[in-house]
Amino acid sequence: MDIFNIYLPIAGIQFNALLLVCIGFCVGVLGGFFGVGGAWIVTPALNIFGFPMAYAIGTDLAHIFGKSIIATKKHSRMGNVDWKLGLIACMGSVIGVELGKQLVMALEKVGNVDTVVRWVYIILLFGLGAFMFYDFLILQPKVKREKEKATASGVEPTIRRVSLSHKFQKLNLPPMISLPTSGIQSISIWIIIGIFIVTGFLAGFLGVGGGFIRMPSMIYLIGCPTAVAVGTDLFEVMISAAYGCFTYGISGRVEIIAALVMLMGAAIGAQIGVEAVKYIRGYGIRILFASMIILAAISVAMKQAETIFHVPILGTLSGWFVMLAAGSVTMIIFIRMLIKRREEKMNQKLFNT
Amino acid sequence: MKKKLVRLLLMLLFIFCLSIFINPQDVISGGGGGKEPEIIIKISTAGLSEFNKWWVDLYNDHRLLYALAVTGTMLSLGVIIGFGTDLILSLFGFKTTRIAHHE
Numbered sequence: 001m002d003i004f005n006i007y008l009p010i011a012g013i014q015f016n017a018l019l020l021v022c023i024g025f026c027v028g029v030l031g032g033f034f035g036v037g038g039a040w041i042v043t044p045a046l047n048i049f050g051f052p053m054a055y056a057i058g059t060d061l062a063h064i065f066g067k068s069i070i071a072t073k074k075h076s077r078m079g080n081v082d083w084k085l086g087l088i089a090c091m092g093s094v095i096g097v098e099l100g101k102q103l104v105m106a107l108e109k110v111g112n113v114d115t116v117v118r119w120v121y122i123i124l125l126f127g128l129g130a131f132m133f134y135d136f137l138i139l140q141p142k143v144k145r146e147k148e149k150a151t152a153s154g155v156e157p158t159i160r161r162v163s164l165s166h167k168f169q170k171l172n173l174p175p176m177i178s179l180p181t182s183g184i185q186s187i188s189i190w191i192i193i194g195i196f197i198v199t200g201f202l203a204g205f206l207g208v209g210g211g212f213i214r215m216p217s218m219i220y221l222i223g224c225p226t227a228v229a230v231g232t233d234l235f236e237v238m239i240s241a242a243y244g245c246f247t248y249g250i251s252g253r254v255e256i257i258a259a260l261v262m263l264m265g266a267a268i269g270a271q272i273g274v275e276a277v278k279y280i281r282g283y284g285i286r287i288l289f290a291s292m293i294i295l296a297a298i299s300v301a302m303k304q305a306e307t308i309f310h311v312p313i314l315g316t317l318s319g320w321f322v323m324l325a326a327g328s329v330t331m332i333i334f335i336r337m338l339i340k341r342r343e344e345k346m347n348q349k350l351f352n353t
Numbered sequence: 354m355k356k357k358l359v360r361l362l363l364m365l366l367f368i369f370c371l372s373i374f375i376n377p378q379d380v381i382s383g384g385g386g387g388k389e390p391e392i393i394i395k396i397s398t399a400g401l402s403e404f405n406k407w408w409v410d411l412y413n414d415h416r417l418l419y420a421l422a423v424t425g426t427m428l429s430l431g432v433i434i435g436f437g438t439d440l441i442l443s444l445f446g447f448k449t450t451r452i453a454h455h456e
Contacts, residue, residue, distance in 0.1 A: 009396060009405045010412055062427050069431030074439070245427060249420030252394055252412060256423050257405075260430065267434045271442075 011055045011255040019049060024063060024262035026323075028269020029330045032071040033276050034289050035230030036211030037064040037237040040296055041326045042262075048319040055255055058248030062259035065241035067266040072234045074274040080231025082181040082224065085192065089232070090239055092193040093210070096200020097240070103205055118304045121206055125297030128216055132290035135220075136283060165223030168195075182224040182232075195221050203240075211237050212293055219286070226285050227277055269330075276333050279340035288329060295325035 004018040023045050027038035039060050046056035075081050107113040173188035199217050203210025211233050218229035248254050277285065302318035305311070395413050398406045411419045 007405070009401055009409050012396065062423055065424070066427040066431040066434075069428065070435040070438070073432075073435035077439070242424060242428070246420050246424045249423040250416055252416055252419070254420075254423050256408065256426065259423075259427065263427070263430060263434075267438065271438055 006257065006261070008255050008258050010252070011051060011059075011258070013050055015050065015258060017261050020258055020261040021265035023323075024067075024265025024267075025269040026265075026326045026330045027064075027262075028067055028071075028266035028271075029273040029276070029333055030269075030292070030326060031064070031067055031211075031234070031237075031266070032074070032270035032273020033230070033280075033285065033333050034211070034273075034292070035071075035075075035215050035233035035237070037068065037241060038211075038326075039064065040212070041322055044299075044319040045323050046258075048316060048323075051255070051258075054248075054251070054253040058245075058251070058253035059255045059259050059262075061241050061244035061248055062254045062256065063262040063266060064237065065245045066259070066263040067270050068234050068238035068241055070267055071270040071274055072231070072238050074271065075227075075231030075234055075277075078227070078231070078274070078278070079181065080227045080277070081235050082179055082228050082232045083235070084177070085179050085182060085218075085222070085224070086232045086235040088177075088189060088192050089196045089214075089236055092196025093200035093203070093214075093236060093240070096197040096202075097204035097210075099197070100201040100204025100206075103201075115304075115307065117206060118300060118307075120202075121300045122297055122304060124202065124206075124213070125293050125300065128213070129290045129294035129297060131220075132216065132286055132293075136287055136290070140283070163223070164221055165219075168221055169223060179224075182222070182228050184223055187222065192222065210240070212289075212296075215289070226283075230277060230285065272334065272337070276337040279337045279344070280333065284336070288332065292325065292329050295329075296322055299325070 004016050005014045006017045007013075008015050023042060027042050030036065030041070031038050039057070042060040042063070043053075043056045046059060047053050051059065072081060104113055104117070107116055168191050169184060169187050171188055171191060173190045175189050176186045177189050178185050179187065195217055196214075199210055199213045202213050214236060215229050215233045218224040218232060219226055224232065245254065280288070299318045299322040302314050302321060306314035306318070396409050398409050398413075401409060408419075411422060
């Protein structure tokens with residue numbers, strides 16, 4: 001494997017190029033499919049394999065920037081990017097990220113920023129994952145049952161609006177706008193900005209791009225279809241990663257060669273990830289996403305256990321765990337896409353004959 | 354297509370300006386928000402290939418240019434790969450089309 005080793009002059013280390021391509025590929029598939037940047041996978045992975053933490057973050061942001069351009073472009077061709085929503089969201093996100101960062105600075109002065117941030121991570125990831133499973137396993141079957149009941153009794157089905165997004169859309173706070181790409185007739189601009197200030201705040205506080213918070217927020221709070229939430233979120237990821245790449249570049253913490261090699265893997269992965277959205281849609285994406293964030297939560301919990309119980313091996317294990325989880329989910333997406341594609345082709349053949 | 358690209362670039366410019374307005378210190382000092390002076394790293398160019406030496410020189414002497422070069426390279430490569438793969442895929446008969454959203 002040594003033949004794949006390359007020298008990275010900025011970070012001053014030897015690194016296996018094949019490993020970089022593999023990391024890029026996995027995050028490319030997950031990014032294109034879920035609309036997330038994947039900083040929570042790449043940063044620990046690079047760090048485990050020898051990158052100093054600051055270089056891992058900077059290099060990660062640079063590769064995410066390149067990758068999200070590819071994925072956003074492809075999603076926009078599929079009609080999955082709501083540009084209007086994306087632009088408004090950016091305003092809220094920038095304010096939110098700044099507020100989050102200020103809180104981190106305040107906590108740093110007190111001296112317990114790591115512990116607080118990690119606990120928030122654990123609660124947020126477990127909570128979000130649990131809610132998405134609850135929605136899939138309990139709420140949606142309930143709505144379906146009500147619909148079937150109403151249809152069976154010959155009454156026009158009037159489904160009780162249980163979702164938060166409908167409540168938010170009903171709030172009348174001018175100016176009201178419509179989002180035709182997302183199929184939303186009317187929503188207050190303040191609701192959108194408010195939601196993105198909160199998600200931006202969490203992203204700034206947790207020190208991540210925030211895709212894993214924004215994507216579910218767009219689905220459950222604003223009411224976007226899943227594919228549009230993925231595409232629009234990628235647009236947001238692209239903006240924040242561009243900014244991150246530039247600022248870390250000024251600090252000299254971006255290893256450009258590693259970022260370029262990872263981008264090669266990510267470019268192929270992102271194409272597959274976006275393509276998979278065509279075959280695994282709606283709730284399929286949500287369930288895989290919920291599984292991924294639960295796995296990420298377990299990884300953060302392991303990292304936290306390392307500090308509580310002073311067992312250093314747990315920190316390394318948590319990094320491997322999140323990488324294996326990412327690899328497994330990538331494989332599931334890839335296999336499911338191939339199966340669905342094959343089914344579709346067979347159906348087409350049958351239809352033609 | 355051209356219109357969309359111009360719109361995208363304008364958006365990027367607008368957001369970048371907005372972020373400078375909110376915290377100009379970050380863009381200048383390179384993020385982190387802390388008040389402590391940043392550690393300036395200089396790398397030795399001894400024994401490096403021409404290409405690596407060029408990058409390291411840029412890194413050592415012109416940090417702002419290095420940041421712009423890094424961001425510009427990733428942007429250009431992203432755009433090239435994005436358009437290039439679409440072109441190659443369409444040559445093989447794979448066309449990315451709009452999908453209907455219904456859940």
